Amino acid sequence: MKYIVSLDQGTTSSRALIVDSEGTIINKAQKEFTQIYPNDGWVEHDPQEIWGSQIGMLAEVLSTSVISAKGIAAIGITNQRETTIIWNRKTGKAIYNAIVWQDRRTASYCDKLKEDGHADMFRAKTGLVLDAYFSGTKVKWILENIEGARAKAEAGELAFGTVDSWLIWNLTKGKNHYTDVTNASRTLLYNIHKMDWDDEILELLDIPKSMLPEVLPCSSDFGMANINGTNVPIGGVAGDQHAALFGQMCTEEGMGKCTYGTGCFAMLNTGNEVVESKHNLLSTIAWQIGDQVTYALEGSVFIGGAVIQWLRDGLKMIDNAEEIEALANTESDNGGVYFVPAFVGIGAPYWDQYARGMMIGIGRNTTKGHIAKAALEAIAYQVNDLVTAMEKDMGGALAELRVDGGASANNSMIQFQSDVLGTKVVRPTELETTALGAAYFAGLQVGYWRDTNEIKSFYKEDRQFEPKGDADILEAQVSKWHKAVDRCLGWAKE
DSSP states (O other), X not given: OOEEEEEEEOSSEEEEEEEOTTSOEEEEEEEEOOOBXXXXXXOEEOHHHHHHHHHHHHHHXXXXXXXXXXXXXXXXXXXXXXXXXXXXXXXXXXXXXEEOXXXXXXXXXXXXHHHTTOHHHHHHHHSOOSOTTSHHHHHHHHHHHSTTHHHHHXXXXXXXXXXXXXXHHHHTTTSOOEEEHHHHTTSSOEETTTTEEOXXXXXXXXXXXXXXXXXXXXXXXXOEEEETTEEEEEEEEEEHHHHHHHHTTOOSTTOEEEEESSXXXXXXXXXXXXXXXXXXXXXXXXXXXXXXXXEEEEEEESSSTHHHHHHHHTSOOOSSTTHHHHHHTXXXXXXXXXXXXXXXXXXXXXXXXXXXXXXXXXXXXXXXXXXXXHHHHHHHHHHHHHHHHHHHXXXXXXXXXXXXXXXXXXXXXXXXXXXXXXXXXXXESOOOHHHHHHHHHHHHHHTSSSOHHHHHTTOOEEEEEOOOSOHHHHHHHHHHHHHHHHHHTTTTOX
């Protein structure tokens, strides 16, 4: 019997998972890696640590299983998106740290592009807003700030890639420089209508096209990884949120999901049409299988589960993330405390690069429990803003929201999410839907599964959360949340 291995390279950890023919995860290994904060609003990773932790978890998950490399039918890759790595093609070494999607260092350059009248062009071509979130301006920053980088890039000596490309390059020992359509669509450099790198944008940002990877559908031949002397095909690649949408089997137009990870990401399947948002959401490629391209609307929350990590590592309020629910439940309400975790700006639908985190409503009676509850509620409020914008763009209410990711295991928070949305929330038995999505793309490529209909039968519900609570009270709470957001906007702007 053979299996699919899914490599899930996230913002705070690298994971490897083994998936069987019925879509069941039978083993996994995970390791956190270093977060680097050189300046306010800057976030970096060591590319070598990303690679080392990921290949290490692949070795660990195989060593703790009865499976050898010969038992792997294919490898699927899913990854933190927009994070930018540039490396030397000859040495395979990165010329600078990975600049993480959360990083804000190019905010002022994005402002200049807006002032020069380019925002509409970027949105029309890429479906994205001009924001430091995306890869394009990060590439430009590295080329302009690392000595000798531009000359080497123009000589064809440098390669750019998002994390998927970096992993493919290393897994294939420098033979393959590929990405998939979903990761390409998040770079600010890819035309989602023409399905190609955009020459006008590359010229504007002064990025040599020779740096860019070849773009393939999500289920494709991405090359062979040599695992313990055995060649294993890399058959599937997708950015984490796209993989989660597919892993949740939101394959019909109008189906939506939200992943609660480091950030929170709501995505709505819009079928074979690009829906241009009128409410500050992103139009993006959901996936491509064969010649069929599926599109989506997406809203991004920069700080979701990361707020729990901050309460653990920054404030030392808890020893591990699992304690947050019990601490929050020591209080019946938030005690009037509202927490806007805009540590690195705030994403959709506000798109304020200069917002910063804020806690308001603190009194002498405020407890750790109030702060914990306010932190969990902040996650739900941010997702509510995204879903509300989606419903306005689509002209109708979402029938249900499928949820996944680590923080979705928190029953209290997901119930509050349903209450605030006024919508049914459905949680599957398997929360690792991001890894499953990558596995499904890989399995389809090598014939491990026949088609999407076979995979649909694997989806199983764990629990449904129905909205409850006083609608007037909830409306008042949402209104206070919006007042709190208004107060944090523009804080870091000079």
